[in-house]
Amino acid sequence: MTTLINPEAPVGAPLGKSSRPRDALFAGISRGSGIVVLIVMGAIGVFLLWKALPALSANTASFLTTSPWFPDDAQPKFGIAALAFGTLLSSVIAMVIAVPVGIGVALYTAHYAPRRFAPTLGYIVDLLAAVPSIIFGLWGLQILMPNSIGLWRWLDDHFGFIPLFSNEQNIYTRSIALAAVVLAIMILPTVSAISREVFAQVPPGHIEAALALGATRWETMRTAVFPFARPGMVSAAMLGLGRALGETIAVALILSATFKINWQVTEPGGNTFAANIALKWNEAGTIGLGALIASGLVLYVITFAVNMAARLVVERRRDFSGAN
Amino acid sequence: MAKRIDVSHLNVYYSNFLAVEDVTLAVEPKAVTAFIGPSGCGKSTVLRTLNRMHEVTPGARIEGKIMLDHEDIYGADIDPVNVRSTIGMVFQKPNPFPTMSIYGNVVAGIKLKKRTKRSELDDVVEASLRGANLWEEVKDRLDRPGSVLSGGQQQRLCIARAIAIQPQVLLMDEPCSALDPISTLAIEELIHELKQRYTIVIVTHNMQQAARVSDTTAFFNIAGTGKPGKLIEMNTTANIFSSPTEKATEDYISGRFG
């Protein structure tokens, strides 16, 4: 038992003055850590900007709207349009696949699976998170790619009228779609593990309340479980998105890098910030390095913005969070 | 509106553990029946079998028969979901949905069953909150979360939520044990009004409360740890408290026990 009353507090100490050294120490440490984190984040931003500035000022094209990447030409010409496009599109597709599946798996393990079986299932999903990304990349390249051609062709044949699925080259390998599926599998354990935790934290009282109103199992999920778990599910999705946005090696292995904006996601090509940095770093000249760093800065800002947006979504209905 | 419940030869098991043995009792409509007895004697267990809430607990099962008027609630073709919307429940710890407004909490049960027009919902909300003696206190802040209310108000909100779906029977498991005396009094008065329209079963540890609110009292007891709980005696509340036939009942209500 820890006692709530500080035994060191002098008897009859003046009420107005705080004389709790350990409280003060703890407050100081936490405030200090917060400040350190902020400084480090700021310093990274400033560092990236500092290194990127020479390349940005040498650039003869618009950095934000150009797609081609020729930073080491006599007339440096580079922009992040295609990189941003490829990064966001592959991550969004990965989310569209991983979030429903991850939440479904989490819901099943937390509330539907037979009790003897649930922990094992959860454990297996968690193990997926421990697989290094290079393995996912190799698996995608060696196994998923040859075996998924039929699927992409089928999508092209039957849903080709949707620009996303049409494929004019009739080559179905090394595509954004393939990279997105691999990303989805990589972020699945993150989404699933966090969602499972929040589902398991729903107080039994809320679940019983819903059941006692005559809710079916699914209605109980909708009335008591999902609303309570919503902030946690948003965080889970955002953490997954963060990982997908920054994933380097698996994507670099799979994509055949091109600097074009192409909505036909099953065709070869596309590129992402992280993959591009990894692929181009060794061959880059001075301006080339600066250009890559500038693209890294954009990725940094995007990731930051995504997290802020997620925070806002979670905060908006704080009163109703059940935290009190 | 109100129906009677007949329990006959009820055994309740948690996996292999026999928690309650051979309970036979009748719950009269439009009256308050109180379950009293020492801790662990199976009051909550029996109460939860009355609307099949015990089925939420893995391994829990019953033997015996429970009739709601002329219908066997454990009949082969009976859906426990329908049983629970017919027999409502209020829990020991107030449990309004924290993510819903006061309004949303009251209509939560109705929204499950059918699409209802906003104006109709408004009427139900007012009627239910008035029914739970809460309307005057919350009518200006129906859109606030249920969790801003005091414990006693939250419990009345839960009662409003339970009566909004117009159940036949209301089961209450120690509804006042988390509340202060004033809130307790408010709920007791409410129970008094509710019995005009509903069949009520209440579990309580508070002998005075049983004496104040109930018409009939059932006394449960347990011979020792690991032994099943049993119904010792059931009679009008006046009789139980003035002239119990069993020695154990007398010991318990006079405080010489548990």
Ligand SMILES: Nc1ncnc2c1ncn2[C@@H]1O[C@H](COP(=O)(O)OP(=O)(O)OP(=O)(O)O)[C@@H](O)[C@H]1O
């Ligand atoms: N979920 C459960 N799993 C296993 N055993 C249980 C469970 N719930 C209750 N029991 C057992 O069943 C018996 C009756 O418990 P119950 O909760 O019905 O008692 P009670 O009369 O409501 O007690 P109290 O007055 O303390 O609430 C006890 O021996 C208890 O340990």
Ligand SMILES: [Mg+2]
């Ligand atoms: Mg109990």
